[in-house]
Every structure is written in structure tokens, then in C-alpha cells.
Amino acid sequence: MAKVAILGFGTVGSGVLEVLRRNAASIARRAGGPVEVKYICDIRDFSQHPDAQLFVKDIDVILNDPEISVVVETIGGVEPAYRYVKAALESGRHVITSNKELVAKRGAELLSIARRCGVCYLFEASVGGGTPIITPMHQCLAANVITRIAGIVNGTTNFMLTKMAHENMDFDSALALAQSLGYAETRDPSDDVDGLDAQRKISILASLAFGRHFFPQNVPTRGIRAITVQDMALAARQNAAVHLIAWANRQEDGTAALGVEPMLVPNHNQLAGVEDVFNAVLVEGDMLGEVVFYGKGAGKLPTASAVVADIIDALKNGVEIHDSLFWQESAPIEGVYENPEKGDYYVRLANATPAVSRDLFGDEIEMLEASGGETMFTVRDITEREINAICRTAQSAGVQVGVILRHLEK
């Protein structure tokens, strides 16, 4: 019999309780014995909850109970989650989390504490909701050097982009719909639409793939606010779909480039057809080639089922297996990780004729459309630094850069 404490009884935390109960028999068989929730720690009042007797407000009740072998952290955010996780690991408890912000910001340090204390810090649910990504990456691809990751890791923006592409909805209406369905925060949707959620997830995946910590604040990030229905239509005309892509590439010199940006994904790419709230992550290994993991990126029970799989994993294997689920600490850099590779870009300018566009971006640009004072074209074979420099020149000349979208494939 294993006793578990859940910290934070929100969507995922309550889902963990539900999954552990609904599939209790098969979970017990796989975990080598029953798994029981002994405490739920939440500062809110749950005195009317059917399981009221499980709730505590004081983390020390949990830390001081030697029966607790696994702590599930589903609080989210850095504090107080960080303090609680650290204390739980240091007191010899496995910690399972869905908290991507904490893993992205302090993962290397917490993994190192876990290793020192002989326990697991597992976080499959932090990326892709219930879709298995972390475990296949570090375990099934163990014979590979991972060279590239490209993923749709934010279900909310993917849902919005799907509505914009197929139902001709503009950004504001798509956002309002996402909010009304509970996919986006009503108060402040910027974590999703500005790419911060995706930034955290790609930091985690890159850290795991490349073996040292990459900090979310260093990932160059563009959200989807600037995308219009017209951009979507022009993408479709080029046999491509627009998706918010979180990506990381191993460079030839051993360094890495990372980014989060809306991109033109050609229809033949496996990521192009990923719609609604689904997530998909493409991982390329040097021996394996490309694999893609696809599934629902969020949701109470899917995410909770990933947490529970990690609980089973920790109980069965303890720390043995997880030597490969580890990365080195590193220091954040000034500025952002830069993408040195040349790419093709879709550009939309306002207040610029085709002639002005050619003056700015060169005669070789491929015109797509010009209407209503806007000009849309393709620029090929250019680095991010180069195109950013031209965009600054354009802006200082009174031209408004509506959007630039890199092509996922050259």
C-alpha cells in the first residue's frame, strides 16, 4: 500500500484523485499494491467536500507523516510550489508534477536535489497533457542523439488557429470562443496567446534532449495575436497551415537554437493536420529519423492519467530508471538563444506598396497579394537576424510590419 499526498486540488489535482479511484484495481496491479490518497493540501475551504477528511492546509502535516511516499504537486506557478517540492524531495519523497512553469524555471536544480536524495522528480504531465512525450523521449529514444524537436504544445492557440482557418473567425472572436469554452484564461489569456506556455514547454523538452538547462526567458517567442484570417487563407493557397510551433534544434557546433513562433507548416507535414486542442510533438533522432507523438494536450483526466502513470513509475522503479531523466544546471544568458539558420518567411506589410516592399526586402521577394494598403510576399533564404534588421528599417520608414511567419520546412 502506497500513500500519496496531493498538493493543490484544482483541475489536475482533483483528476488525479478521480483516476486513482476509477482505475484502482489495474493501477494496484501495475504499481505492485494499492495506491491511496491520504492527504490533499489546499488553502481553500473544502469542508463540504465528500472527502473533507483528506484536506489539510499545512504542508508540514504531510512532510511529517512517514507513511507518505509520493507527493503530487499540482499547484502550478513557482511559489509556494518550489518550496514544497524541495522540502518533499529532501525528506525522501518522490515528487510527481504537472507544473511546467516550475520545471522550466527550476528543473535542473530540483532534478539534482532528487538525485542527491535518491528519489524521483517526474513531470510527464508538464508537456502534452496526457500524451506521452517525456518518457518516450528519454527512454525509447535512448539510443539516439536527438537533433530536432518541433511541436504544437499549446492546445488553446491551436484551437483558435483552427477556428480562424476553417470558420473564418478573426483573432478576437476565436479568443472569446476559447475563453467561453474554458480553454483560455478570461482575465489574462497572454500565457497562451503570447506563447509563454509554449515557451516553458519547449524549455523543458530542449533541456531534456540536449542535457543542460534552457531558460524560458531566453527563448525568442512570438505569439499569435498578429495573425489574420487573410494570413491563414494565403497560407492555405501555399498548401500550408499556420500553427504556433515550439521548436529546438541541435546546431552542428553542439549549441542549440530554440524558439516559439507561428509558422507555415506544409500540408504534407504530420503537424499540419493537428487541429483543435490537440498537441503533437515531432522528435528527430540521429538513428531513428522522425517520430511524432499526438494526443489531447490538456483536460482533467488525460493530464491526471499522465500524473498517475508517473506515480506508478516512481513506486515500481524508484530512482533507478531515471538517471536519463536529468539535465545539467546552467546559467541564463543575456538576451535570447539565436537561430542562425536561414529560412523562408511569409511577410505582411501595411502601408507599403509592392515597390516599397521590394526596396526594403530585395527584388527577389515573391509577391503573393497586395490589397487595401497591405502587401504580402515570401522572402527566401534569410536569417532571423537579417529579417529582423530589415523589419526595423521598414518601421523607421513608416511601414508597419503586420506579421512575419517562418516556413517550418525550407
Added chain:
Amino acid sequence: MAKVAILGFGTVGSGVLEVLRRNAASIARRAGGPVEVKYICDIRDFSQHPDAQLFVKDIDVILNDPEISVVVETIGGVEPAYRYVKAALESGRHVITSNKELVAKRGAELLSIARRCGVCYLFEASVGGGTPIITPMHQCLAANVITRIAGIVNGTTNFMLTKMAHENMDFDSALALAQSLGYAETRDPSDDVDGLDAQRKISILASLAFGRHFFPQNVPTRGIRAITVQDMALAARQNAAVHLIAWANRQEDGTAALGVEPMLVPNHNQLAGVEDVFNAVLVEGDMLGEVVFYGKGAGKLPTASAVVADIIDALKNGVEIHDSLFWQESAPIEGVYENPEKGDYYVRLANATPAVSRDLFGDEIEMLEASGGETMFTVRDITEREINAICRTAQSAGVQVGVILRHLEK
């Protein structure tokens, strides 16, 4: 330092040697020490091979060497592989295999021997080549009851169907091309085109998902020989693609239905866009919903990299983790596992007018086309048993049933 023996130096076996050498450093880090191939057992003459000193012809050399902790079986087929694997497990060696035929036919027995002897019998490479499927299924979905599997698990037929769909190639030309590229056996391509390879793979996946052995010979199986370019075109007109689907469903009463058959996959389904030699397996869990694992289904290095990941796994975790990678022995049945669910079918009859078709299949059928003595139509909401009975009646009335293709989604 772990010492490994490879049995069978064909495509996958030689790939294992190559992967172990090319990524030796990172593999050693993950496995907790270097992994070295000490023997290669093959009955053929490799005296001119650069690694000639590793080759032995007698399995007993390997079984009698106490340094060998892992045996890789890449011989294929049932004998002598079965005898060698059994002896290796019984002498306390972990066995890693890519041999789907042996797992499908004797998996339960070999898993049971492995458990009794305290070693692993691992077979990630037996399904999906290098694409992780087995491990995510038994580990990441551990909190789920698996309800459904549907996969494109044979790259050769998928390649042929892609050529038929997009390049208007007929079956014979597509087969000749697949043979010339080395995707299909030249001597006898029936393992691929008649669905026997897929039959073995779905037996393995269903056994793992449902916890007891399902025998390949009991899986109702139709290959792709009857498919014509016209069928593909009519599928496209219905916004669907034709793929050879290996599927398994958990029934409400706890039994399971399995099958291998070419099906109409609607374009919005994640399996529809899987082209060329790629594989994709959709798994549905009761908590998680649908996930899809996608990647190259074959190839020397991808498949070998899955074998090597299993080697690392066995060396790191030994038998602990693999309690969930297990299923019960069972007896084969007379006949085949039956699909009790109603479905929609595409039917092509030769030597039958629309009127005759309606007489046979009912007035509600939806006519798609009638030309050159052939009639194509859709029959809805009918069980396999019912449609098979009508087809037998049709044949005895001199009507030739060209093909019947179930729709993957109703």
C-alpha cells in the same frame, strides 16, 4: 561493462552493432557503463567481415560464457529463434528481440519464462520499427484501461497504397516498385500484401493491451490484393483514404475483437495522412482519449535503435519495471475472433447491375458508380457476419465480389 551477443546478423542485427558503436558514449552514459558486442551468432560465413573475430556458429559458446548478460535475437521466424531465446532466458540472460513472429506466436510463454527466471524479454522493435509504441503503451498509459487500437503497422503495403492513390499505379506496378526498392520480398511478398505481418503485430499489441494472448492465426485478415486505383479514387471522392488497418477493440462484455483489413479512413482522422513507409498507431485509453504514435515503421537503424533502447532499459532496470509488460497465456480458438459491431462498408461488385446490387444488399444502399459491368456502393450499419453472408449469396448467384472495405469511423 555489459557484454552483449547478437543472434542473426541480418539487417536489424547489423544495425544493432552499428548503433551501439556510433552512439557508444551516450549509450554508456545512459546504460551506466559501456555496452560491448562480444559475439555474433550466424550460420553464414563472415570470415571476411572486419569483425570476423566476433562471429560464432554455435549458440552454446554464448550460453556458456558467463560474461554475456544480454542476448539480442534478430534471427526472425519461430525456429531456431524460439529454442535460442528460451535457452538464453533460462540461463539468466535478458533477451531483446525484433522478431514479431515469435512474440506473436509464443510471447505469453516466453514472458512467463522470463518472469520465472528474473530477466527481461523486451520487444519494442517488433512493432513500428523504431517508433516507440510498446513502451508508451504499457508504461505511459498505465493509469488507463485501453479500449481501442487502430494502426498502420505495415510500411510496405502503406507505401504501395500511397503510390496507387497518388500516382495512379495499379497493384502489380506498386508491388514491383516496392520489390525493386527492397520494401517487399521478391520471392513471396504475401507476408506484407496479404496482411500476415500486420496480423502478428496486432496480436502483440492486443495481447499487451488486454492482458491475455491473442493468436495471429485467429485474427480475421484481408490483404490489399483486391484494391484497385478506382477504389482509391472513389474513397477520395468520399474524403477518405484507403489504408491497411490492424485494429483491436475491447468489447463491452470484456471480450475483444481484432482484425486486419484495408479500410476507408476519413481525411480528418490522424491515420489518413500517413503515407509511404510510415507507421502510425492510435491507442485509446479510458482516461486519456486518443493518442497516436507515428514514425518510420522499418529500416535498419531506426529498428536497431529501438533494440538498443531496450538493451539500455534491461541493463538499467532489470526485471523491476517490466511487470506491466506481461500477458497471460491462453488457448487459440477455432476460427477467428469475430467483430460484433455494425459498420459501414464500401462494396465493389463485378457482373452486377445496380438493380442486382439492390436485390442482394437492400434498397438502402447508396450507389457511388456503375461502369464497365462493375457497381460500387455503400452499405451502412451492417455486421461483418451479415455482409459476409450476403457476399456468399452473391457469389453463388454468379456475382463477383471485387472488394469490401469497412469505414474506420461510422
